[in-house]
Amino acid sequence: MQPIVSISDVSKTYATGFEALKHVTLDIHKGEIFALLGPNGAGKTTLISIICGIVRASTGRVIADGHDIIGEYRQARFKIGLVPQELTTDAFETVWATVTHSRGLFGRSSNPAYIEKVLKDLSLWDKKDSKIMTLSGGMKRRVMIAKALSHEPTILFLDEPTAGVDVELRRDMWNLVRSLRESGVTIILTTHYIDEAEEMADRVGVINKGEIILVEEKKALMRKLGKKEITLELAKALDRIPDALAHHKLDLSADGHELTYSYDTQGERTGITTLLHDLAEAGIRFRDLNTKQSSLEEIFVNLVRERS
Amino acid sequence: MNLHAVRAIYKFEMARTFRTLLQSVVSPVLSTSLYFVVFGGAIGSRIAEIDGVTYGAFIVPGLIMLSLLTQSISNASFGIYFPKFIGTIYELLSAPVSSLEIVIGYVGAAATKSAMLGLITLATAAFFVPLHIEHPVWMLAFLFLTCITFSLFGFIIGIWARNFEQLQLIPLLIVTPLAFLGGSFYSIDMLPPLWRTISLANPVVYLVSGFRWSFFGTADVGIQISLAITLLFLVACLAIVTWIFRTGYRLKN
Numbered sequence A: 001m002q003p004i005v006s007i008s009d010v011s012k013t014y015a016t017g018f019e020a021l022k023h024v025t026l027d028i029h030k031g032e033i034f035a036l037l038g039p040n041g042a043g044k045t046t047l048i049s050i051i052c053g054i055v056r057a058s059t060g061r062v063i064a065d066g067h068d069i070i071g072e073y074r075q076a077r078f079k080i081g082l083v084p085q086e087l088t089t090d091a092f093e094t095v096w097a098t099v100t101h102s103r104g105l106f107g108r109s110s111n112p113a114y115i116e117k118v119l120k121d122l123s124l125w126d127k128k129d130s131k132i133m134t135l136s137g138g139m140k141r142r143v144m145i146a147k148a149l150s151h152e153p154t155i156l157f158l159d160e161p162t163a164g165v166d167v168e169l170r171r172d173m174w175n176l177v178r179s180l181r182e183s184g185v186t187i188i189l190t191t192h193y194i195d196e197a198e199e200m201a202d203r204v205g206v207i208n209k210g211e212i213i214l215v216e217e218k219k220a221l222m223r224k225l226g227k228k229e230i231t232l233e234l235a236k237a238l239d240r241i242p243d244a245l246a247h248h249k250l251d252l253s254a255d256g257h258e259l260t261y262s263y264d265t266q267g268e269r270t271g272i273t274t275l276l277h278d279l280a281e282a283g284i285r286f287r288d289l290n291t292k293q294s295s296l297e298e299i300f301v302n303l304v305r306e307r308s
Numbered sequence B: 001m002n003l004h005a006v007r008a009i010y011k012f013e014m015a016r017t018f019r020t021l022l023q024s025v026v027s028p029v030l031s032t033s034l035y036f037v038v039f040g041g042a043i044g045s046r047i048a049e050i051d052g053v054t055y056g057a058f059i060v061p062g063l064i065m066l067s068l069l070t071q072s073i074s075n076a077s078f079g080i081y082f083p084k085f086i087g088t089i090y091e092l093l094s095a096p097v098s099s100l101e102i103v104i105g106y107v108g109a110a111a112t113k114s115a116m117l118g119l120i121t122l123a124t125a126a127f128f129v130p131l132h133i134e135h136p137v138w139m140l141a142f143l144f145l146t147c148i149t150f151s152l153f154g155f156i157i158g159i160w161a162r163n164f165e166q167l168q169l170i171p172l173l174i175v176t177p178l179a180f181l182g183g184s185f186y187s188i189d190m191l192p193p194l195w196r197t198i199s200l201a202n203p204v205v206y207l208v209s210g211f212r213w214s215f216f217g218t219a220d221v222g223i224q225i226s227l228a229i230t231l232l233f234l235v236a237c238l239a240i241v242t243w244i245f246r247t248g249y250r251l252k253n
Helices: A044-052 A073-078 A095-105 A112-121 A137-149 A167-182 A194-200 A218-225 A243-248 A272-281 A296-307 B003-019 B021-046 B055-086 B089-094 B099-128 B136-160 B164-180 B193-199 B203-216 B223-247
Strands: A003-013 A019-029 A033-037 A059-064 A080-083 A155-159 A186-191 A203-208 A211-217 A227-234 A258-264 A286-293
Touching: A003 A044, A003 A186, A019 A044, A019 A186, A019 A203, A019 A211, A033 A044, A033 A167, A033 A194, A044 A059, A044 A080, A044 A155, A044 A186, A044 B089, A059 A073, A073 A080, A080 A137, A080 B089, A095 A112, A095 A137, A095 B003, A095 B089, A112 A137, A137 A155, A137 A167, A167 A186, A167 A194, A186 A194, A194 A296, A203 A218, A203 A296, A211 A218, A211 A296, A227 A272, A243 A272, A258 A272, B003 B021, B003 B055, B003 B099, B021 B055, B021 B099, B055 B089, B055 B099, B055 B136, B055 B164, B055 B203, B099 B136, B099 B223, B136 B164, B136 B203, B136 B223, B164 B203, B203 B223
Parallel strands: A033 A186, A033 A203, A080 A155, A155 A186
Antiparallel strands: A003 A019, A003 A059, A203 A211, A227 A258, A227 A286
16 A cells, blocks of 8 residues: 555654654555554654654654655645644634634635634534633644644644543544544544554554554454453352363452453464363353453553563 | 745734734833933933934934834744744644745734834824934835844744743843943933943944934934944844754754
8 A cells, every 4th residue: 555654764862862763664554544552752742743844853754645754845744734742722812713824824725614614523613713712621622633634634643632631522533533534634643542543543553662663453453462361150159270171271250250261362273162161071051151352452561561 | 935824924923913902012102102201301301402403303213223123022032932832833843834934924023013113103203203204215224124133133032032031031131221222312422432432332323323314314323334234133133043944943853
């Protein structure tokens, strides 16, 4: 697939000597939602800031929609919208004025009809004449998205878009991101809410200590790295795991009512058939059975821990 | 050139002037009027004419220049410092705008504001003293040149400043004393020879002198020298601004 953003060997060392990025190479595909995961200080915001022109890379090259972000910065930035993590707004301006200003700043001629559509899509139309300082945090976040969309970008960076917002707004944001993708916008979001990436992303990149340690299709990642568990709810409580089942590496719950078996979905043999056979042989009956796949969060934590 | 961006920055900055009309326009006009009442009316009536000009009229160019210097610096430094302070500078840095377009937008708006104030101050002065402008074209040329030059200087201060204290430091400790000692209220010919020589190191002397020449046709220093010094300061400010954008000084990491 043709990359819409191509990052080649980008490194960043700040004046303090802190190495925020180490030889990052990454391609973002056109039309996808890419989630960049990483703990605080991993380099997510630095990477986005370099692509958007806010921070200078020490080495490396970035191409956005076919344009070098340094040599052809006008064409590149024209395609990019950015919603930063911090709620930085012109408190004394009205919603309409600030969004219109953003459109002009990015070189677009005035288009009140388009601004109206953006504000309506973001449920901001009623607030268009309100000063930003009078809006709630969630509304301010929407204003920042409206500003980023005002010049009709094809690439949208969302840096921690739902940090500090309530559950309802988070759901709204997710729906908004999906609808933007449907309209053809490529979305790169950074988050440390794993469920956010799990809910929305097509692909996931994990960054830690300035290095990209993994890029994978979300589904493939979960399939590849995911552990699965079977929990058996027993008809009669057990005092201990019978010797005949010891080799299955089972966990017995404190009350003796549940047996849990973990297995690797990628393994040649999962051992489930043998386990069920051995349970029947041992005369252990169960009332219910359920399976659980490890979440992206667990995968992420394991990955970061392994590389630390 | 991204003219839409230049227009957007310019309009945004000018909108702030009109939103804060009392602070932006009325306050400087009021303080300038007070100067006229005190120095022009009360004290000036007891001072003899200077080069055939009444003291009240003599201080008009100096007062306008004082207003232009302080307002140009204040408007331009605040204009670029405020987005840095609240964090909205990210948008400017990520927009497809060149450094020249940013400077035209911010400095243009700041210079427009101070030029407006200068002209309002001039109109206010006409209520207090009879005014005749000998070289009106040169008067406007000096006025706009000063506005642009000192707005550029203010822009540099706004980028350099890390906090509000630093933002006020240079205008308060350097610019205002230089403006007061630059012949705004007197001719440097009235000073003893040593102080006259020292005063010639003050760039404001040349601005005030040139501006006063455009009003009355007489000056402390030659008009060519005044113009050259003003242009030299403009070029120096342009060079510093170019360096700032080339290196990203206090704008980009």
